[in-house]
Amino acid sequence: MDVWKxxxxxxxxxxxxxxxxxxxxxxxxxxxxxx
Amino acid sequence: MDKEKEQLHTNQLGPIHIWALGVGIVLVGxxxxxxFAVARGGSIGAILAIWTMAIMYISIxxxxxxxxxxxxxxxxxxxxxxxxxxPLAAFNVGLMVVLEYAMLEAADxxxxxxxxxxxxxxxSAIPFIVLSLLFLTFMNYRGAYATLTLNFVITAxxxxxxxxxxxxxxxxxPARTLIKLKSLTNGLPYGPLxxxxxxxxxxxxxxxxxxxxMAATECRSADRALPVGTIVGLLTLLIGGTVTWFVCSGxxxxxxxxxxxxxxxxxxxxxxxxxxxxxxxxxxxxxCLASANGCINxxxxxxxxxxxxxxxxxVFAAEHPKFKTPYRSILFLLPISLxxxxxxxxxxxxxxxxxxxxxxxxxxxxxxxRFRKMYPLGTIKRGYIAPLHPLPxxxxxxxxxxxxxxxxxxxxxxxxxxxxFYALASCWFVKRxxxxxxxxxxxxxxxxxxxxxxx
Numbered sequence: 154m155d156v157w158k159x160x161x162x163x164x165x166x167x168x169x170x171x172x173x174x175x176x177x178x179x180x181x182x183x184x185x186x187x188x
Numbered sequence: 189m190d191k192e193k194e195q196l197h198t199n200q201l202g203p204i205h206i207w208a209l210g211v212g213i214v215l216v217g218x219x220x221x222x223x224f225a226v227a228r229g230g231s232i233g234a235i236l237a238i239w240t241m242a243i244m245y246i247s248i249x250x251x252x253x254x255x256x257x258x259x260x261x262x263x264x265x266x267x268x269x270x271x272x273x274x275p276l277a278a279f280n281v282g283l284m285v286v287l288e289y290a291m292l293e294a295a296d297x298x299x300x301x302x303x304x305x306x307x308x309x310x311x312s313a314i315p316f317i318v319l320s321l322l323f324l325t326f327m328n329y330r331g332a333y334a335t336l337t338l339n340f341v342i343t344a345x346x347x348x349x350x351x352x353x354x355x356x357x358x359x360x361x362p363a364r365t366l367i368k369l370k371s372l373t374n375g376l377p378y379g380p381l382x383x384x385x386x387x388x389x390x391x392x393x394x395x396x397x398x399x400x401x402m403a404a405t406e407c408r409s410a411d412r413a414l415p416v417g418t419i420v421g422l423l424t425l426l427i428g429g430t431v432t433w434f435v436c437s438g439x440x441x442x443x444x445x446x447x448x449x450x451x452x453x454x455x456x457x458x459x460x461x462x463x464x465x466x467x468x469x470x471x472x473x474x475x476c477l478a479s480a481n482g483c484i485n486x487x488x489x490x491x492x493x494x495x496x497x498x499x500x501x502x503v504f505a506a507e508h509p510k511f512k513t514p515y516r517s518i519l520f521l522l523p524i525s526l527x528x529x530x531x532x533x534x535x536x537x538x539x540x541x542x543x544x545x546x547x548x549x550x551x552x553x554x555x556x557x558r559f560r561k562m563y564p565l566g567t568i569k570r571g572y573i574a575p576l577h578p579l580p581x582x583x584x585x586x587x588x589x590x591x592x593x594x595x596x597x598x599x600x601x602x603x604x605x606x607x608x609f610y611a612l613a614s615c616w617f618v619k620r621x622x623x624x625x626x627x628x629x630x631x632x633x634x635x636x637x638x639x640x641x642x643x
Binding site: 155156157158160161162164165167168171172174175178179182185186 | 309315322323508
């Protein structure tokens, strides 16, 4: 596979990981605020 | 004990963090954008614009440092406007500050994407734009101390790359120097009008340095950290700006320099030294990341302050229980910056950012004049006293108006649209938000700290 395309996919993957972390922590924090 | 620990956790910033916040946001201006001043005003016009704007920023930093050193809470110019000018001005200043930083952040991300894309046609800009914005949001979400420590490191590396470029030219040895100022510069081809038109690009070297005031409440000792960090930061930028002009003007022909996308990187290529070119590629990328990082920090603090005072819906004011950051504001502003970045209209984004900043500077000068009337010297304790008052305020108003006039020559439609936007936003605030404002609580902290004003 083209290494440059792989770099693009890696950037998308890392972005998705960070987005999921932020979303999870946000939901957890909002729940704790409600409790 | 828990409260003490909590206080230690939030009040950790020292002068180097303030330096990193200020210089980090601004340093990107040395790596791209400022050189359009050469296209408008010629080589001499550009350096005149840089130094003239430096005078304006020295004045602004003196005023904001004095006012920020007495403010009881974070929020920078917004907080100052709140206590000195009232809710409508505070709303406008807050909105201008948020948009100034959110747009600058978007512009930085666009440049990061473009630089990475320039490495190989197989690379796309969009995934790297998204990744850089998400990564910096993640860092900011987890706390100001870690993110500003990161900013210190990447800003220092970016600044070091400019100094490396300077020494690689052998400027100190007339026999071996690569600098050819006499043959490559073009003086003042368009006269005074050219200088006027280049003013807005002189701002690029300093735009955002005043944001250091945002971190006032997160400092270990704001009385010391704010003036020391900000003034050393401004000196760093002034030296860096002059070095940048000198190296670029001495290595690249003025006509080419005026249209370069990455002037420092092009100057590095002109030296013919691979290690310098690599250093400047890294420096350009890091300076963009440092700038976007500082912008996220400042925009989220300003938005959170607006929300805390019920000027905006107060859901955004909440702090993260563990990281003590305005996490809702940080996340709320992320899609806005992403949306601006996706447009890819770099010059339009940056013009609106500069326009908003210039309006804030004029308001800052007005606030300073009023602040000294409300609380004359000796009536309240100040961490820093701006010298030569009212000269800094007058200089700021005059030079900001000159820069606006220069901007109007090229971006009149954008400026008129900006005025219309802020006018409509003000109407919305008066009609829809003013009734929700907690007018008693709004000024309580200031009145408790300082007592009643003289006017």
